[in-house]
Amino acid sequence: MRTITLGLLGLGTVGSGVVKLLQAQQAKLEQTAQVHFHLKRVAVAHLAKHRNDPLPSGTTLTDNIDDVLNDQDIQVVIETMGTVNLARDVIKKAIYRGKSVITANKDLLATDGPQLAELARFRHVDFMYEASVAGGIPILRVLSNSLVTDQINQITGIINGTANYILTAMSSAGLSYQDALAEAQEKGYAEPDPTNDVKGIDTANKLSILSQFSFGRALDPHQLTVTGIDQVCKQQLAAASQLGYAVKLLAIARRKGDCIFTFVGPALLPQTAQLAQIAGVQNAIEVNSNALGTTVYTGPGAGAEPTANSILSDLVAVADHIMNFDCGKEFNGYHNHLTTNSINDLPQAYLAVAKQAPPVDLAWQKTSTNNDRWAGITPTLSTTEAAALQKQCDYPLLPIANSWSL
Amino acid sequence: MRTITLGLLGLGTVGSGVVKLLQAQQAKLEQTAQVHFHLKRVAVAHLAKHRNDPLPSGTTLTDNIDDVLNDQDIQVVIETMGTVNLARDVIKKAIYRGKSVITANKDLLATDGPQLAELARFRHVDFMYEASVAGGIPILRVLSNSLVTDQINQITGIINGTANYILTAMSSAGLSYQDALAEAQEKGYAEPDPTNDVKGIDTANKLSILSQFSFGRALDPHQLTVTGIDQVCKQQLAAASQLGYAVKLLAIARRKGDCIFTFVGPALLPQTAQLAQIAGVQNAIEVNSNALGTTVYTGPGAGAEPTANSILSDLVAVADHIMNFDCGKEFNGYHNHLTTNSINDLPQAYLAVAKQAPPVDLAWQKTSTNNDRWAGITPTLSTTEAAALQKQCDYPLLPIANSWSL
Known part of the structure; x- marks a missing residue:
């Protein structure tokens, strides 16, 4: 041998x-x-x-x-x-x-x-x-071996276990961000300096690699628009849940023509979505492709x-x-000249949370009220409309994943 | 080129x-x-x-x-x-x-x-x-490339889209088995002669291949104990759901020492389990292994x-x-001398459904009643105890997946 x-x-x-x-x-x-x-x-x-x-x-x-x-x-x-x-x-x-x-x-x-x-x-x-x-999900080899014969349209990942642990704890136990972070640190799921994980930097780095294998184009993580989870508060999570959604730190890259549209940040998924079920430090990647449709890969992220x-x-x-004297073939041999753009610049729908219903005339898709806060799902808004609405809300708007129109 | x-x-x-x-x-x-x-x-x-x-x-x-x-x-x-x-x-x-x-x-x-x-x-x-x-889930290549460095303990699959479609329709729309089958046939999801799919034969054939890649031992499908879904009725599905479970046609192979324990048939999974979420013609395979823990692969089965x-x-x-002049290497190069056994012969817990609570003294784990039927989850029963209970129930007992003790 x-x-x-x-x-x-x-x-x-x-x-x-x-x-x-x-x-x-x-x-x-x-x-x-x-x-x-x-x-x-x-x-x-x-x-x-x-x-x-x-x-x-x-x-x-x-x-x-x-x-x-x-x-x-x-x-x-x-x-x-x-x-x-x-x-x-x-x-x-x-x-x-x-x-x-x-x-x-x-x-x-x-x-x-x-x-x-x-x-x-x-x-x-x-x-x-x-x-x-x-971590343990064999996603790169799946993309470079088994999906090399397919055309990928979108890749969506929950690829930071620390952030997902924190969001899961906030949502299921009603913890504040700070308490959930402390719990994650105590359990060894978060570093003493959690910046890379909670600010979305780690997620952006991984999305760059995923984009390389999916679309033949690595992303420059420094040029991505990245939002962390450190501004997400339990009021938003409770409102999302009441309206039938889960909040996840998502990494998304979608190809349309010769452009890749990217997103890294907290966003809402319907509770029935497969990715919405991913709890704790688990990771998951959903691939949407022409031949296969949707395939999902889940497992330990670290x-x-x-x-x-x-x-x-x-x-x-x-x-x-x-x-076989065959070294030197690239792990990912797929290369494409594609431009990039941010999904944040596209019209999309949002979760708006405020102490009181904002005095705007919007065709709210769904609303909910609680003792001390009001929440609603907007129709598709332009970035200008979203910025105007933001001023009337007490918490940052959170986008609804896949609501953007290309 | x-x-x-x-x-x-x-x-x-x-x-x-x-x-x-x-x-x-x-x-x-x-x-x-x-x-x-x-x-x-x-x-x-x-x-x-x-x-x-x-x-x-x-x-x-x-x-x-x-x-x-x-x-x-x-x-x-x-x-x-x-x-x-x-x-x-x-x-x-x-x-x-x-x-x-x-x-x-x-x-x-x-x-x-x-x-x-x-x-x-x-x-x-x-x-x-x-x-x-x-179908489209790259499970064999994942097992032979990415998990070849790990030791697999159990593989659990929903690997027949037809059966899963029928069970999903019975459970979500309250259809009878016959109506759900007719609907599946109408939509092209079931063959005019559905025997292979609904009797579990197709599932057993695929489990044999999965076992080969997971444990280095193909199973003889003719020697497996196989139960179909054609005896499952909507009363059982409704009772399972009320007790917090979903019924799925599962293929299971679990290695313990030098033996593979197998199961092909309808069984209960907690509704919160990832495999319980797999709806319609979708397929899913859950792999439990030493290094990775649990990984799940889902996608189109046909x-x-x-x-x-x-x-x-x-x-x-x-x-x-x-x-590379390197043909002739087996797709699955892993071979083991292992015996096989049926999970059906092991003590396990069951869902029992009857028109009235059966007059037996059992430490029921959970029970539910409806207008016209009674249902309960048994503690772990030996096959003899299960056979005795079966006589007092109007519907076949359905095992609780992974409740068996080895």
């Missing part, structure tokens, strides 16, 4: 998960992929740090990344360090030295992904990153083991390419 | 879908797979039959299957004829002549799949059948275009193997 030699960068939650899963699944991998994986070197920041799980025999620990990069036996480097700048340098070096690279580093991928993929193609090595979007599984599925694909 | 030459057997709903999708997606396929597909010959039963869609120029129609099988240019044969005996012969011949084969023929696969796969391996050609389970998309995703994989 062929042996493929690996190097691992980082031995935190994800890195340790990779080591464990590689050991646990060795027999199945040898049978199905016809390959034995030898983890030769693991680079860590602190050699002396106590580690619970012993490394496999034959694996050397080092605190010098170059020990991994300079080892000519190592054919595949798995990067789980998580920083952006260091990771970029190290991945480039690994690619230059003819090593295939697997990473879950979504922040790096959102900014440098296309360039690194191009570099890998030129150097005839693989560059894969299934774990970068929706965690050591789901992320490690996605990394190992990349590894099996890389191993197949190595054995 | 490399050209790969194809032969198509059958030009019914699915065959026509393949021709259309191949034409529609040609540019994307050429860009991403770096291959041009030339459909050289299509074999049909009746040459003179009127066809709406013209074949691509360069494609010849024939009523002699041997014209396809004997054409040495043809590297891949797509079988969409749908009969079992003829298809078996033709697929064997194609494999013997060194052609890779793609089929959606689940009835054939359930009985002859492992043998045909073995034959293809020996002849160094590919044999793929993504479309055979759950139809020309979804099926054609799955066939074309097979074709892209076959093309990659042809270009």
Whole structure:
């Protein structure tokens, strides 16, 4: 049986998960992929740090990344360090030295992904990153293998478990945003600094990668209009629920002609929608395409083991390419020249919440009142009309997903 | 660009879908797979039959299957004829002549799949059948690519759209089984002879294939205990709903140690379960595995275009193997020696429905009464206890999914 030699960068939650899963699944991998994986070197920041799980025999620990990069036996480097700048340098070096690279580093991928993929193609090595979007859900491989024969019209995702946990807790337990965030932090679902998750930055980064695989066009996350969930309050959630909706932090990219329309922010979905059922830290991605219609993929969006599984599925694909002398094909080989636009600039319907019914003449689609607040679903409004209405509402307007007219 | 030459057997709903999708997606396929597909010959039963869609120029129609099988240019044969005996012969011949084969023929696969796969391996050609389970949902490729690095514990599927349509109509519109079946037939969702679908035979065939990919062990559909939905009545559905459950035709395979426990039949799921939300002709598969926990895949279970998309995703994989001189690897390379057992023989809880509360001393978990019927959820019962209770109930007991104790 062929042996493929690996190097691992980082031995935190994800890195340790990779080591464990590689050991646990060795027999199945040898049978199905016809390959034995030898983890030769693991680079860590602190050699002396106590580690619970012993490394496999034959694996050397080092605190010098170059020990991994300079080892000519190592054919595949798995990067789980998580920083952006260091990771970029190290991945480039690994690619230059003819090593295939697997990473879950979504922040790096959102900014440098296309360039690194191009570099890998030129150097005839693989560059894969299934774990970068929706953790354990094999969405990128589904898009690049199974949906490559279809034309995708829209992709809609709940792809930030932290934000979904917070919104679920606010909605089901009636918590305030601050209390729900504190609860998420306590349970380890939110970072001490939750900015990336609650401000929608992480969601925008992942949408960029999804758009690349769906439409052949990566998005520049810095150019997206992004709204976080930190301004959502429980009054809005209660009103939405009373009117038959759920509020979710959605990532949407829709192709129309030669343009991709994007949205990242909290929006309303009918309670009966499949994505509305996605609770807690779960993730889900809904794909609307010509041949398949609607398919939905749900699963864990984070965690050591789901992320490690996605990394190992990349590894099996890389191993197949190595054995076939076929490395260097892009993970996503679909490229299109498309412009981008924001869904926020389109006419759409909104949830309006105020202390009292605003004195405007609107054909409200539905309204509800409670002891201390009024809420209504607007008809389709232009951005000017929405801005005028906003002034009369005590809470930010929330758009109704898919109500926009193109 | 490399050209790969194809032969198509059958030009019914699915065959026509393949021709259309191949034409529609040609540019994307050429860009991403770096291959041009030339459909050289299509074999049909009746040459003179009127066809709406013209074949691509360069494609010849024939009523002699041997014209396809004997054409040495043809590297891949797509079988969409749908009969079992003829298809078996033709697929064997194609494999013997060194052609890779793609089929959606689940009835054939359930009985002859492992043998045909073995034959293809020996002849160094590919044999793929993504479309055979759950139509457009890319579940087999997900299991064989993305979950090959994980250990699957249980797979639960709603994989017959006809049965799910009927149960949904009975439950939501209060129709009788006969009326719901008639409605499904009228809409083209059920065959004039619905036996395979409503008796659970189709579901059992697909479970066999799912078990092969999940556990490395195909099931013999003839040895499975299979219950259909044709004995389910609206009183049971109404009672289930009142008690917080939905009734679904489920296919379950669960591995415990060296045994696979299987179930095919109507069973109750809590209304909050993700699979309980699957309505109409939609399909869904829930996978429970060590690393990922629960992932769910939902989409269209049938139809020309979804099926054609799955066939074309097979074709892209076959093309990659042809270009790498790497054909002959099994679609599912995972094999295990496991015994099988029926979940029906395990202690489990049931929904009991009768005209009046049965005079037995049971710790009912929940009960409900209506004008003219009584219903209750039992505690875990042995098969003997269940048989005794059955005698006192006017309707068949329905098991509660996942209530069985192993």
